[in-house]
Amino acid sequence: MTVDKNISGASPAKVGIGSPAKGLPIADNDAPADRRRDKGSFNTTPTIRRTGSLRWPTTRWLRDVQLPHALQVAPFRNYWLSQIVAWAGTWMQQVGIQLVVLSLTTSALAIGMINIVSAVPMLLLSLTGGVIADRFNRRHILMASMSLLGLFSLVYAWLIGTGNIEYWHILVFASLGGVVMSFQLPAAQAFVAELVPRDDLPQAIALNSASFNSTRIVGPALAASAIGALGLASAFIMNAIALLAPIGTLFRLRKVLKTPVRARDSGSQFDALKRGLRYVKSDDGTMGLMLLQAVISFFVTPPLLVLLPLYVTNELGGSDSWVGIMLSFMGAGSLTGALVLLRGSRLESAAARRLMIAVAGLALGMGWIALSQNPVMAVPGVMVGGFSFSMANSQIMTRLQQTAPEELRGRLMSLNSLAFNGVMPFSTLSLSALAQLIGLDIVIGISSVLLALCGVYLWRRYVWKAFIPEVMPGSGAQHSL
Numbered sequence: 001m002t003v004d005k006n007i008s009g010a011s012p013a014k015v016g017i018g019s020p021a022k023g024l025p026i027a028d029n030d031a032p033a034d035r036r037r038d039k040g041s042f043n044t045t046p047t048i049r050r051t052g053s054l055r056w057p058t059t060r061w062l063r064d065v066q067l068p069h070a071l072q073v074a075p076f077r078n079y080w081l082s083q084i085v086a087w088a089g090t091w092m093q094q095v096g097i098q099l100v101v102l103s104l105t106t107s108a109l110a111i112g113m114i115n116i117v118s119a120v121p122m123l124l125l126s127l128t129g130g131v132i133a134d135r136f137n138r139r140h141i142l143m144a145s146m147s148l149l150g151l152f153s154l155v156y157a158w159l160i161g162t163g164n165i166e167y168w169h170i171l172v173f174a175s176l177g178g179v180v181m182s183f184q185l186p187a188a189q190a191f192v193a194e195l196v197p198r199d200d201l202p203q204a205i206a207l208n209s210a211s212f213n214s215t216r217i218v219g220p221a222l223a224a225s226a227i228g229a230l231g232l233a234s235a236f237i238m239n240a241i242a243l244l245a246p247i248g249t250l251f252r253l254r255k256v257l258k259t260p261v262r263a264r265d266s267g268s269q270f271d272a273l274k275r276g277l278r279y280v281k282s283d284d285g286t287m288g289l290m291l292l293q294a295v296i297s298f299f300v301t302p303p304l305l306v307l308l309p310l311y312v313t314n315e316l317g318g319s320d321s322w323v324g325i326m327l328s329f330m331g332a333g334s335l336t337g338a339l340v341l342l343r344g345s346r347l348e349s350a351a352a353r354r355l356m357i358a359v360a361g362l363a364l365g366m367g368w369i370a371l372s373q374n375p376v377m378a379v380p381g382v383m384v385g386g387f388s389f390s391m392a393n394s395q396i397m398t399r400l401q402q403t404a405p406e407e408l409r410g411r412l413m414s415l416n417s418l419a420f421n422g423v424m425p426f427s428t429l430s431l432s433a434l435a436q437l438i439g440l441d442i443v444i445g446i447s448s449v450l451l452a453l454c455g456v457y458l459w460r461r462y463v464w465k466a467f468i469p470e471v472m473p474g475s476g477a478q479h480s481l
Contacts, residue, residue: 089242130414288462332388361388435463
């Protein structure tokens, strides 16, 4: 065995600054390549560079960084990236709508009425949308619905630009948007299962939630810049342009995705709907998850999402800028919740713990907001509420997707959408009217207490059954939560 340098007889020595240790080799960067490196040699001696030699930074560590499994699937990755663009435009338009509404009215009931007229179509048509999502090509449904939403945004922008926007216009567009979303939401939620394997569904849903909530932070900032430079109508125009990204991606996926084979329901749409309802009624875990989703929507959505801008300005004494700040803090909390779900364990017991923590966090966050005296004090409650709201909704959706039969997936997603959006008209109307009587802070406090009580009851009665681990027949395995 040959050695490049003579290391025999080298005695230990301290290495001084600016001089190499005695007996250790010095890298001769000016020497020819054949002298610097002998391919047949085996050198175990550390190399000490000359004083003043630079070691350039390397990017080799990037080769060890792996994307989440779901993002390694090209169709889902492309669709997910296009959704980020679309969600950014949606949040920009949402800021524009809030500014338009606040310029027309400051009534809590009038603001809540906008959400009511958008939720009523979902209450009436969501189940039909689920049946259609199970019977027709979901990709086509998504392309058609996004095209309609883009058209609505352009008409909105024209009304604002010409100065003809009125309150009843907002109600009409909210209602039309609710009709479109009744068909889009079940198709969009079920479509994710066509893009990734079943084992990657939790990651895919968590990534969708992360994109939704990360753009909630960026979207308002982009809207503020665009509105300040180009006017209020620009937020709606940019939303229409942003929708072209997922529409184009869905169009290109026609050559990649195969049409899924689903069992065709015989009979009418009403019979197909009844089959979905019978499945939910026969499965306590699925029923519990949907009931919990309805409870969260009833007690959390109006005070935490719909009426929060009014609460910040009227109750906490914050300026209009604080509305955007609060939405950003909520988005940051929601993004954190999505990332926790993305990196969390896939075990059923871990998923059950996450859902319990999320429900408790919602009650705690809303209670904190109700007791706050100024916007600064409310920030921790808003962040905890956003974190818990994101985690709870994503965990419920993940478990429903994991346990849903493929032939009923669209109908179960529509029932979950109905649980979330269907109760919103009643909760928004009742809590908004109650807020005008006793105060919004008291309503938020009462909602937090009732949410905690209902959550405990539903968990003990139904929800825990949804997280019983699946045991393969004959495996002899026994699991317990």
